[in-house]
Amino acid sequence: xxxxxxxxxEDFRARLREWLAEVLPGLPPKPSPDDWPARRAxxxxxxxxxxxxxxxxxxxxxSPTVRLIFLEETEQAGxxxxxxxxxxLLHAGPTIASEGTPEQRARWLPPVLRGDEVWxxxxxxxxxxxxxxxxxxxxxxxxxxxxxxxxxxWTSHAEVADWCELLVRTDPxxxxxxxITWLAMPMDAPGITVRPLRTLAGSAEFAEVFLDEVQVPxxxxxxxxxxxxxxxxxxxxxxxxxxFVGEVVACRRVLGELAREARKNGRWDDPVLRRRLGRLNxxxxxxxxxxxxxxxxxxxxxxxxxxxxxxxxxxYSHARQELYDAAAAVLGAQSLDLxxxxxxxxxxxxxxxxxxxxxxxxxxxxxxxxxxxxKGR
Amino acid sequence: MRFxxxxxxxxLRDGVRQLLARRFDADALRAAVAEPxxxxxxxxxxxxxxxxxxxxxxxxxxVGLGLPEAVLAFEEAxxxxxxxxxxxTHLAAGTVAGAATGETVVTAVDSxxxxxxxxxxxxxxxxxxxxxxxxxxxLTPLHRVPDALxxxxxxxxxxxxxxxxxxxxxxxxxxxxxxxxxxxxxxxPIGAFQAVKHLCAEMLVRAETARAxxxxxxxxxxxxxxxxxRLLADEAAERGARDCLQVHGGMGFxxxxxxxxxxxxxxxRAQRGGEITESEELLAADLVG
Numbered sequence: 001x002x003x004x005x006x007x008x009x010e011d012f013r014a015r016l017r018e019w020l021a022e023v024l025p026g027l028p029p030k031p032s033p034d035d036w037p038a039r040r041a042x043x044x045x046x047x048x049x050x051x052x053x054x055x056x057x058x059x060x061x062x063s064p065t066v067r068l069i070f071l072e073e074t075e076q077a078g079x080x081x082x083x084x085x086x087x088x089l090l091h092a093g094p095t096i097a098s099e100g101t102p103e104q105r106a107r108w109l110p111p112v113l114r115g116d117e118v119w120x121x122x123x124x125x126x127x128x129x130x131x132x133x134x135x136x137x138x139x140x141x142x143x144x145x146x147x148x149x150x151x152x153x154w155t156s157h158a159e160v161a162d163w164c165e166l167l168v169r170t171d172p173x174x175x176x177x178x179x180i181t182w183l184a185m186p187m188d189a190p191g192i193t194v195r196p197l198r199t200l201a202g203s204a205e206f207a208e209v210f211l212d213e214v215q216v217p218x219x220x221x222x223x224x225x226x227x228x229x230x231x232x233x234x235x236x237x238x239x240x241x242x243x244f245v246g247e248v249v250a251c252r253r254v255l256g257e258l259a260r261e262a263r264k265n266g267r268w269d270d271p272v273l274r275r276r277l278g279r280l281n282x283x284x285x286x287x288x289x290x291x292x293x294x295x296x297x298x299x300x301x302x303x304x305x306x307x308x309x310x311x312x313x314x315x316y317s318h319a320r321q322e323l324y325d326a327a328a329a330v331l332g333a334q335s336l337d338l339x340x341x342x343x344x345x346x347x348x349x350x351x352x353x354x355x356x357x358x359x360x361x362x363x364x365x366x367x368x369x370x371x372x373x374x375k376g377r
Numbered sequence: 378m379r380f381x382x383x384x385x386x387x388x389l390r391d392g393v394r395q396l397l398a399r400r401f402d403a404d405a406l407r408a409a410v411a412e413p414x415x416x417x418x419x420x421x422x423x424x425x426x427x428x429x430x431x432x433x434x435x436x437x438x439x440v441g442l443g444l445p446e447a448v449l450a451f452e453e454a455x456x457x458x459x460x461x462x463x464x465x466t467h468l469a470a471g472t473v474a475g476a477a478t479g480e481t482v483v484t485a486v487d488s489x490x491x492x493x494x495x496x497x498x499x500x501x502x503x504x505x506x507x508x509x510x511x512x513x514x515x516l517t518p519l520h521r522v523p524d525a526l527x528x529x530x531x532x533x534x535x536x537x538x539x540x541x542x543x544x545x546x547x548x549x550x551x552x553x554x555x556x557x558x559x560x561x562x563x564x565x566p567i568g569a570f571q572a573v574k575h576l577c578a579e580m581l582v583r584a585e586t587a588r589a590x591x592x593x594x595x596x597x598x599x600x601x602x603x604x605x606x607r608l609l610a611d612e613a614a615e616r617g618a619r620d621c622l623q624v625h626g627g628m629g630f631x632x633x634x635x636x637x638x639x640x641x642x643x644x645x646r647a648q649r650g651g652e653i654t655e656s657e658e659l660l661a662a663d664l665v666g
Contacts, residue, residue: 001386001445002379003596009378065378259664268665275654278661282590282605289380289589296380311585314578363578364571371554371577373568 003292005065013069019053020077027080033203033344036084040118040160043083047115056113059089060097064298068245068291075249084157088112088119092165092184095235099182099223108163108184120161122152122185122209123232130361132167133176133229137211139168139183141218146170146183148191148214154355158194158207161187165235166216171226180228184220191215201347202338236357244316248291251323252284254342258323262330276326283319287312310357310365317352317359324349380593382449389442390449396426397457406458406635410515415461415482415496424479428454428463429470433477439470444533448540448595455544455614458638460516462493464537464649465501473499487530489648490519514641532603535650536594539603539610543591545643546584546613549621552636553577556625567624576624580617587613601663604656611653614643 005013027046031038050056058070082089093112096104111117128134137150148168158164164185171179185192191214196204223231259277262268294308324346328335335343353359367373382390400419409416423429431447433439440446447467454463465485466476475481476499484493486502494500494507495518507520530538554577557568567573587609594602618640622629629636647653 001382001592001596003593005378068378256664259661263665271654271658274661275657277664278657278659279608281601281660281664282608282656285593285602285605286586286590286609289593290586292378292380292593293589296378300379300381308585311582314582315586360571360575363575366578366581367568367574371550371581373554373557373574373577374566376565376569376571376574 005069009065009069012066013073016055016070016073017077019055020073020079023049023053024077024079030080036157036159036204040084040157043080043085044115044118046080047082047085047089047113051114056115060094060109060113064295068295071246072249075246076253081246084118084160085112085115087121087157087161087165088117088163091121091235092119092163095165095182095231096184096222098234099231103219104184104222111162117162118157118160119163119165120155120158120187120209122155122164122166124152124154126151126153126208130358132232133180135167135169135180137166137168138172139170139181139216141170142215144218145215146181146218146221148183148185148211148216150211152209152211153197154206155194155209156206158187158209159196159204163187164209167228167232170228174226177229179226180232181225182222182228182231183216184222185214185216186220189214189216199348200350201344205348244312245291245295247320248284248287248316251320252288254327254345255280255284255323258327258330258342265330265332267330267332273326273329276329280319280323280326283322287316287319290315310362311370313356314359314362314366320352321349380596386446386449389446390453393426393428393450393453394456396422397453397459401457401459403635406638409460410638413515413518415493417482420461420466420482421479424477429467429479430477431467433471437471439477443595444536444598445592445595447537448591451537451540452544452547452591455541455642456548457544458516458548458635458642462497463541464534465492467537468531468534469499469501473501485530485534486522487534487649488651490521490645492517492519492645494518494520512645514638514645516638517642517645519645530650532598532600535607535656536591536598536603538646538649539587539591539594539606542610542614542643542646543584543587545639545646546580546587546610546617549614549617549636549639550577550580550584552639553580553621553624560626573624576620580613580620583609583613583617601659604659607650607656608653608660611643611647615640615647618643 031042058067089112093109096108123132125135125137139146139148164187166183166185168181168183169179170181191212193210195208197206197208199205267273290312294312297308324342327342328346331340334340337343368375400422427440428450430439431442431450435441462484466483469483470477473481473483476483481498482496483499484491484497486504490510491504491507494504504522507522510519510521512519557573557577558566560567590606590609594606622636622640625634625636628634
């Protein structure tokens with residue numbers, strides 16, 4: 001058991017820290033969360049800076065430990081989050097890198113790294129939420145094209161995306177996990193309608209996407225026809241594995257800010273509140289250690305995140321909600337003011353136990369795949 | 378960063394597990410409950426195996442290992458529900474004659490009740506006026522020391538206790554899963570029901586989160602890390618044992634089942650090392666320090 005880093009890793013950390021200190025003060029102010037075109041420009045501008053400085057590939061080509069250092073340092077320095085580039089960098093990119101042909105890798109990977117193109121995720125459907133494999137969006141072969149009809153929901157960044165990682169049903173007669181295919185769909189193709197969805201946080205974070213006989217070239221298929229479920233599992237292992245590393249660092253920073261705010265407004269004198277924050281300190285320290293443990297395992301196991309991701313995701317998503325509930329306790333009546341810091345974060349934290357597999361689904365995964373309990377009938 | 382067990386650490390853990398399976402199996406546990414008392418032969422056996430001398434330098438006749446290895450050994454002791462003042466004797470190795478070899482049984486007075494007072498050969502701290510309690514844990518005799526100035530246990534004692542709690546959390550999850558896979562109701566194993574499945578999943582999540590905290594604290598030996606490990610390990614052990622009892626249903630409520638012993642020991646350990654609020658205050662102070 002060792003928590004120290006190699007000289008090369010420490011050197012990487014030092015250079016990155018120096019670079020961040022140099023470039024971050026010159027960044028433009030963050031755009032409004034509802035201005036999607038401005039958010040796209042801001043997020044891609046940051047990605048381009050990473051690319052030009054040689055840091056963009058950290059997401060795909062560095063060791064898990066170096067990626068951990070990168071996410072830790074960028075978050076601690078208050079650098080922009082991946083934002084609109086989330087799906088391209090963390091889902092579609094690694095999936096294409098792992099499962100795509102040389103031509104597909106050459107076509108789609110460089111624009112994601114350079115910050116030229118944005119991806120969105122067309123997995124969820126209105127009638128297939130947690131039961132992802134129950135999706136019904138159909139695709140027919142027509143010569144060298146697939147013709148796609150159906151609808152998707154909860155599609156982040158759809159309004160400003162160039163590409164969509166799309167799951168379609170290509171064999172309705174096959175068992176539900178077997179007839180699925182993974183396609184890269186251009187978002188400017190005729191027949192696509194994007195309708196923003198307003199969330200309980202008041203913003204249009206997601207969209208519904210309607211597909212009416214959209215033509216997608218067969219060459220845009222990643223993996224074999226009807227083999228999309230296996231490809232999707234590769235995507236999801238990335239989603240549950242490393243996607244939350246930076247967020248744990250952010251939560252630890254927020255916890256420190258909460259304590260300072262409580263000292264300022266006098267609530268720190270309440271021992272119940274103080275100890276509640278102390279407990280959250282224990283919680284997020286442990287979650288950071290669990291992250292380091294999982295990253296070490298991934299490194300030893302060849303780089304693909306393991307099933308420990310479900311254990312982490314379960315604990316983290318609930319801890320994040322407890323953190324922002326504590327923020328409301330620190331703020332008191334001000335926690336009802338949407339203009340106050342942390343109030344929107346409290347609202348958006350409500351999605352964490354639902355998105356990327358609900359806590360109920362994650363508990364089934366832990367119970368069946370790690371503990372070996374039988375599937376229910 | 379290799380935050381995983383090394384080959385040597387795995388071998389050590391497996392060795393302690395095998396030793397305890399040989400010397401303190403389920404039958405021995407039953408016998409100990411029926412006839413309480415410290416097994417001196419077992420204590421010397423632990424001494425011979427290096428359990429108490431694990432962190433003593435080799436030049437002093439010890440094994441020369443560190444805190445991470447001690448944590449792994451204490452986790453196994455917790456898993457096996459091994460009785461006796463293990464932490465106090467381990468900490469006394471090198472300063473109290475015979476502690477390292479298991480010839481001398483050492484207990485210590487800290488802020489909680491004193492464990493194994495009448496069986497101990499050496500008592501560290503002032504135990505004058507000690508009054509016996511009817512201990513909730515049949516395998517841990519307890520005394521209350523009314524007038525003694527409560528000395529708080531040091532961070533290492535807190536960490537080794539947390540390691541024992543981690544062992545209990547892990548064992549409770551194993552016992553619950555084993556029962557849920559074999560016990561049938563309504564025509565299928567109860568582990569197929571989500572209500573049972575989700576209890577077991579949460580037990581594992583709590584145990585694994587506590588494991589990361591306990592192992593990291595063993596590497597850093599930082600008092601704030603140790604306080605965090607203590608909170609997480611206490612929670613994982615107490616709630617884990619409670620959920621394990623629930624999964625066992627009516628059988629879990631009987632004296633015959635092993636489950637209540639795990640829960641009661643977890644309660645005893647949670648009283649060691651000062652009030653839990655002290656750990657919470659330490660962690661709170663760290664946020665503004």
